[in-house]
Amino acid sequence: MSAFQPIQKRVFQFSLRIIKMIVFLPKNSAGFAISQQIMRSGTSIGANIAEAQDAASKADFTHCMNIALKEARETDYWLRLITAAKLIPEAKMASLLAEIEELVKILRSSVKKLRNKN
Known part of the structure; x- marks a missing residue:
């Protein structure tokens, strides 16, 4: 089993x-x-994260994981924004925000460890 399989499954569910x-989301231009x-x-x-599994090098693997981190921060x-704009009730958003x-x-911890190894 790959070391990243648990995170892959968790992110897939997310x-x-x-x-x-x-x-x-509302059926309007903002939504x-x-x-x-x-x-x-x-x-x-x-x-x-899936792409990182077949990375050509350690640097490529780190790069893919860093992109995953950036996408996670954007998703956050x-x-x-959805919560603050009240597009969906906060109660429905709480578990997604926590996740x-x-x-x-x-991902931040993983990327930091990978950078320290390289």
């Missing part, structure tokens, strides 16, 4: 939750624009 959350942005960033986290921004905070911490 991506599914993002996809399901999008249907609750549409935000849904496109968060769909891209929220699902890209896992895609970059969009989730906080992205945890994912950012995990």
Whole structure:
């Protein structure tokens, strides 16, 4: 089992939750624009971790993981914006916000360790 398999599974489940959350955004220009942005960033986290598994070098692996971290931070921004704008009730957003905070911490720690090894 790959060392990154648990995080891959966790991020995959998070991506599914993002996809399901999008249907609750308002059907107006703001909701549409935000849904496109968060769909891209929220699902890209896992895609970059998956891409890292076949990296050509340690530097490439670190680069892919760093992109996953950046996408997670962007997703955190969009989730906080959705909550602050009251586009979806805060009660429905709380677990997604908590999860992205945890994912950012995990990815930040992983990238830091990878950089220290290189």
